[in-house]
Amino acid sequence: MEITRIIGEDAITIAVEGRLDTVTSSQLEQEVSDLFEQEKSNIIFDFASLEYISSAGLRVLLAAQKQVNALEAEMRIIGANDVVKEIFEITGFSDIMQID
Amino acid sequence: MRRTFLLWLMVFMIIGFFATFAISFYVQTVQAEENGHSLIQLRIEDVKQQLDINIQNLEDIRTESDLNALAKVRALAKMVELNPDIIFFDEILEDIKVMLEVDEMHISDAEGILIGGTEAAFLGYDMASDPQSAAFMPALTDKDFELVQDPMPKGINKEIFQYAGVARIDLPGIIQVGYRPEKLALSMEVADIKNLAAGFRVGKSGILMIADEDGTIVSIGDTQYLDKSLEEYGFAQGDFDDPEARSLLATVNGQKSLFAYEDYEGYRIIGLLPADEMYLNRNSTIQLLTVFNLAMFTVIFILIAFLVQKKVINGIYQVNDSLQVITEGNLDESVDVRTNAEFESLSDGINTMVAALKGTIKEVETKIDAELYYAKTIQLAALPTRILETGEHHRFNVKGSMFTAKEVGGDFYDFFVVDKNLLGVAIADVSGKGIPAAMFMMEAKSLIKHYGLTKISVSEVLRKANQSLCENNRANMFVTAFLGIIDLETGVFSFCNAGHNPPLISRQGGDYSWLKSKAYLVLGGMEDIAYCEQDIFFEPGDRLFLYTDGITEATNSAQELYSEERLLKTINRLPRDMPIGDLMLAVKEDVDSYAAGAEQADDITMLVLEYLGGKTWKSQES
Structure with a gap:
């Protein structure tokens, strides 16, 4: 799995490539927690190259969403493929997250 | 590590090389200047010696010449005593002049007035009228008076001429002969400072020159500078200010030269050695040393690099390879580098550590397995x-x-x-x-x-x-x-x-x-x-x-x-x-x-x- 961080004007984009499973999601968790140590910022998860997300990956997103809500910032998920989108649908994540 | 080591080694080698070069250069330069200076000093000593010899020779010849002249004038006095009338017979006097190999003969009366001699023009000349001739006046009263004068220029052509005189034996008066001191003139020529410097060289192209107290060059090989001042030759004002400075490098006459001088007997003897010649030896020595050092440092560098590679780096790579295997999870790998005591100790240390790690992992695994089993049992029991x-x-x-x-x-x-x-x-x-x-x-x-x-x-x-x-x-x-x-x-x-x-x-x-x-x-x-x-x-x-x-x-x-x-x-x-x-x-x-x-x-x-x-x-x- 590859994680790329792009710092934009309004938001920080975290692009994830490959599979987000039990092993790799801890990397993303670290990346996200590093991000929250800095000032309040909007986050965009770019999942265009994400092949699969496991419950461990969902947990990281859920934690990020809670954090974003607490900071009154915004979080968006973009580019997710159908498999990943379906997982968001099934788990109800699409109800509480902004998934484009 | 190997690259870093070699890099540092190279840096130190280069520093060492340049340090050696600098020291050699400095030592060789000092040596060259010292040698150059000694060379000039030696030549100056030679000049001084030659000056002494010339003066001594001149004195010897003069003494001999004086005695010779005195003998001639005594003989003339004796002839006049035996036959006083010959002073009036020019032919006899001419014969005697030829016999005695003199050029002039003069005889005065008791008052110092010339009454006879080979030079008719001087008859009646008062010896007291000129300081040169007046020096013979004491002969009128002193029967034992004898005098040989120093040679001196005479007449219009300033020909060197010498006079010797004694008292007349039969009557009061002065007997005097005059002659050209040809041998003496020759030795004076030799003694003449003017020609001295031309006979000496410093090294191959260095020269010597002699100046008088006024700073005028009185002796130099290149005659165009004769009678010119030292400044005109190219010395700078102040080159001779410090009598303590025995040896200086200065640009003289457009050429960088080492020079030394010494004041001797009222003269200033100056020796010049061109820097090119002085440093000729140094430059060739430095060239040789540079080539030699370059070769030596290269050999040492390669040798050290080779030894480090063989004795240290290879061992480290071997240990590293084994560690890589261990890190990848194969705890059965053992490190076995035994090229020297340090690696042996390192290998043993790693092996012991891996063994301990294996034991601990096994222990923990057993424990975790037991815990997982219980957890699973509970999980299943809840269903x-x-x-x-x-x-x-x-x-x-x-x-x-x-x-x-x-x-x-x-x-x-x-x-x-x-x-x-x-x-x-x-x-x-x-x-x-x-x-x-x-x-x-x-x-x-x-x-x-x-x-x-x-x-x-x-x-x-x-x-x-x-x-x-x-x-x-x-x-x-x-x-x-x-x-x-x-x-x-x-x-x-x-x-x-x-x-x-x-x-x-x-x-x-x-x-x-x-x-x-x-x-x-x-x-x-x-x-x-x-x-x-x-x-x-x-x-x-x-x-x-x-x-x-x-x-x-x-x-x-x-x-x-x-x-x-x-x-x-x-x-x-x-x-x-x-x-x-x-x-x-x-x-x-x-x-x-x-x-x-x-x-x-x-x-x-x-x-x-x-x-x-x-x-x-x-x-x-x-």
Whole structure:
């Protein structure tokens, strides 16, 4: 799995490539927690190259969403493929997250 | 490390090389100047010696010449005594002059007035009238008077001429002879400073020159500078200011030169040695040294690099290779570099450490295995095995099965009797794995069952369970859950899906299809989520198949998911009337054959509910 961080004007984009499973999601968790140590910022998860997300990956997103809500910032998920989108649908994540 | 080492080695070598070069250059320069200076000093000494010899020679010749002249004038005095009249006979005097090899002869009277001699023009000349001739005046009164004068220029052509005189023996008077002191003139010529410097050289191209007290060059090889001042030759004002400076480098006459000078006998003897010549030796020595040093330093560098590579680097690489193997997980690898005592000790140290590590890992593994076993036992023990109906009719079959992965997972299924007509079924999957997931699963399971038994609606059960699970959920864990409660009398099935995989349903022996269910957020994900329930009617013979993503996300060796499609295909391929326990086993078998030996990554959990209708009423084995 590859994680790329792009710092934009309004938001920080975290692009994830490959599979987000039990092993790799801890990397993303670290990346996200590093991000929250800095000032309040909007986050965009770019999942265009994400092949699969496991419950461990969902947990990281859920934690990020809670954090974003607490900071009154915004979080968006973009580019997710159908498999990943379906997982968001099934788990109800699409109800509480902004998934484009 | 090797590159860094070689880099530093090279830096030090280069510094060493240049330091050696600088020191050699300095020493050679000092040596060259010292040598040059000695050379000039030596020549100056030679000049001084030659000056001394010339002066001495001159004196010797003069003494001899003086004695000679004196003898001649005495002989003339004796002749005049014997025959005083000869002074009046010019022919006799001419003869005597030739005999005595003199050029002039003069005889005076008692008053010092010339009365005879070879030079008629001087007759009557008063000897007292000129200081040169007056020097002979004492002879008039002193019978023993003798005088040989210093040679001096005479007449218009300034020819060197010398006079000698004695007292007349028979009468008072002066007897005098004059002559050209040719030998003396010659020695004076030799003694003449003017020609001295031309005979000396300093080294090959260095020169000597002599200046008088006024700074005028009186002797130099190159005659164009004769009688010129030192400044005109090219010396700078101040070159001779410091008598202590024995040796100086200065640009003289457009050429950089080492020069030294010494003041001697009223002269300044100056020696010049061109810098080019002085440094000739140094430059060739430095060239040779540079080539030699370059070769030597290169050899040393290669030698050190080779030795370090052989004795240290190779050993480090070997140790590193072994460590790489160990890091990759092969704790049976041993390090065996025995090229020297240090590596031997390092190898032994690493081997001991790896052995200790192996022991510890084994210990911990045993402990963890035991703990996981207990955890698994608890997890499995929490699952219901059979359900006892309180009536006589056999209205349903329900059965669950769970195949755990090696690591403790967070799946569970549950079925429970709410009252004599209501049966609850649930399946859930906790995010993550291990003990935390197992504990969260226990909590979720008891909450769902607890609220489920309070006879509130399915949606309310999930809402309350969600609220409870959200409290203190610092690890951000969540659980996907499907809960349904069936009224066994009417067949009404109320369900709610909190983020779980949609179940499959088969109507009265027909093909399975997805039970359309609205997906709500997983439990524990976020507080204050509103869940709504959906109702469907079950007909006798309907089957509901619940499962967890351990099935659909099982992967083969190519990391491809088992997928919903394959599950649907498999389950539809199986006979509809298959006993529900066998049905689950058959699905598991298909998953296993798909995974083809790959280790099961997640728990595989299934639950099948078969509705038989409102009439039958019997105890059921699960």
